[in-house]
Amino acid sequence: MSTTELDMRNESASPTLDEATRKGIADLLEKASPLLQGRRFHNIVDLLSLASDAVDMADDAMIQKLMKAYEESIGAAWTLGNAARFAANEASRKPTPSLLGLLRAAGDEDVRRGLHFALLFLAVLGRQTRDEPA
DSSP states (O other): OOHHHHHHHHHHHOTTOOHHHHHHHHHHHHHHHHHHHTTOHHHHHHHHHHHHHHHHHOOHHHHHHHHHHHHHHHHHHHHHHHHHHHHHHHHHHSOOOOHHHHHHHTTSHHHHHHHHHHHHHHHHHHHHTOSSOO
16 A cells, blocks of 8 residues: 555545644554564564563562562672672782681681582582583
8 A cells, every 4th residue: 555545545534634643654654564564563562462461460569579589689799799899809908828828717717608608609500510410
């Protein structure tokens, strides 16, 4: 259908539309025609439907769970960032310890707790990279 035919139909269908609106609609239809012909416009409608469903499902309990997960992830990122900055600052200020110095540092309960955490973390990563299922 040509733009002229569309203009004539628009005039008969709605005489209150001004010329600029008719041209705008015709341009919009011309631009959207590849989406309509290729059935890709359906994807946009599906996306809008998905967004609408998410809004419908967003009750107070779901919002609270999302907020808690967000706060916990931000807290974990903040803690890791602070620990990394502190460790980098301490490592740059102090001389590199000898092997005996490292063993002495392992006498500190906090160091042992951190090493234990790191070893458990690495064990979980190693378990996940196995070839055979557990």
